[in-house]
Amino acid sequence: MKIIVPMAGMGKRMRPHTLTVPKPLIPIAGKPIVQRLVEDIAKVCGEPVDEVAFIIGRFGAEVEKSLIAIAESVGAKGTIVYQDEPLGTAHAILCAKDSLSGPLVVAFADTLFKADFILDSSAAGTIWVQRVDDPKPFGVVKLDASGQITDFVEKPQEFVSDLAIIGIYYFQDGAYLRDELQFLLDHDIKDKGEYQLTNALENMKNKGTTFVPGRVTEWLDCGNKDATVFTNQRYLEYLQERGEELVAKSAKITNSVLIPPVYIGENAIITDSVVGPHVSLGSQSNVRSSVVSNSIVQQSATVLHANVANSMIGNHATVTGTPDDLSLGDYNTLRV
Structure with missing residues (x-):
């Protein structure tokens, strides 16, 4: 085949x-x-x-x-x-x-x-x-x-x-x-x-x-x-139904709440935040003092003091203190 x-x-x-x-x-x-x-x-x-x-x-x-x-x-x-x-x-x-x-x-x-x-x-x-x-x-x-x-x-x-x-x-x-x-x-x-x-x-x-x-x-x-954010939502639910482990053991989660289903990549850092439901957080990403739901945050991205929903945030991008519903490409910085 x-x-x-x-x-x-x-x-x-x-x-x-x-x-x-x-x-x-x-x-x-x-x-x-x-x-x-x-x-x-x-x-x-x-x-x-x-x-x-x-x-x-x-x-x-x-x-x-x-x-x-x-x-x-x-x-x-x-x-x-x-x-x-x-x-x-x-x-x-x-x-x-x-x-x-x-x-x-x-x-x-x-x-x-x-x-x-x-x-x-x-x-x-x-x-x-x-x-x-x-x-x-x-x-x-x-x-x-x-x-x-x-x-x-x-x-x-x-x-x-x-x-x-x-x-x-x-x-x-x-x-x-x-x-x-x-x-x-x-x-x-x-x-x-x-x-x-x-x-x-x-x-x-x-x-x-x-x-x-x-x-x-x-x-x-x-x-x-x-459509991609919605697909991420449904696929996370599908993986959860299959019983797959979605949170990397190397992730560092401090004083935070994860609302499943969520995917948390290797060496991601979550501090003083609420993440989920329906969030995919890439490896080496950093979320601090934020609320993130129904979103795709890619590798090495940073979310600080922000409320993010229905969003896609690219690799190495930085979001600080911004409202929800974003589509932010790789290596971009957005501060409000």
């Missing part, structure tokens, strides 16, 4: 946090989004993962080293390939064409999920979906009476279905997928100006491939600051 992870986007909706690191490396409950994603997929695959191919922009050697380590953490080989132009989802996946063979999962790195199933590898193709209130921003599927997928529609402006594709796909034959993606590029077949995976899926279906919908217990989006 292989996992293909397209993640070359600039993450503009997550700025300023994506000015210094790619969006998939922003932490959720102490681990990068993409690491959570790869680990969760590996758990549902039901068989060993041989390779994880990351399709990225030119993010630099340190990012690439981190991604290789994520692949190795699930017992797989890590492969780095580049998408230098944003030409659509089909083009992004095809950038990893040397890895498109055998059974594989394609998972776009801005989504997480909660699931309680093992992947059925006997299916020709599985497309994970979730019912949504507004399907216009998503690719959607239509089903027949037997529950098989009959149509793939990219970002419908008129209602055709409310089953949104969440960005995770299983293909029994990766080489077949590769050939269908290549067909789109060779014949310049675009939808809304880009090469879309949904067009390849439609072609495969028309040739007789049976696609079935996969359902997850919960779909968690990491598309913008508020």
Whole structure:
């Protein structure tokens, strides 16, 4: 089994946090989004993962080293390939064409999920979906009476279905997928100006491939600051349900209250403060005389004399005496 992870986007909706690191490396409950994603997929695959191919922009050697380590953490080989132009989802996946063979999962790195199933590898193709209130921003599927997928529609402006594709796909034959993606590029077949995976899926279906919908217990989006903070909240609750230890033994907590669920990283310092619920506090961070709730505070950040809620605070950032609801990038200082 292989996992293909397209993640070359600039993450503009997550700025300023994506000015210094790619969006998939922003932490959720102490681990990068993409690491959570790869680990969760590996758990549902039901068989060993041989390779994880990351399709990225030119993010630099340190990012690439981190991604290789994520692949190795699930017992797989890590492969780095580049998408230098944003030409659509089909083009992004095809950038990893040397890895498109055998059974594989394609998972776009801005989504997480909660699931309680093992992947059925006997299916020709599985497309994970979730019912949504507004399907216009998503690719959607239509089903027949037997529950098989009959149509793939990219970002419908008129209602055709409310089953949104969440960005995770299983293909029994990766080489077949590769050939269908290549067909789109060779014949310049675009939808809304880009090469879309949904067009390849439609072609495969028309040739007789049976696609079935996969359902997850919960779909968690990491598309913008508020969505990511909410995903952190739900993921902390999920880890608490699983009984995971979320407070590092090296953390120094003095005259303070932790309201679970919270993640407290290695060597974090909390003094005269209330932290939680739903807070992820990165390693080497320092919170003093403050109240922090429903927030992501990244590594080596400092919060002093502040009331912070529904916020993201970047690596090495400093917040002093400020009101709540912040989105503060790496190395910034805010004093009020």
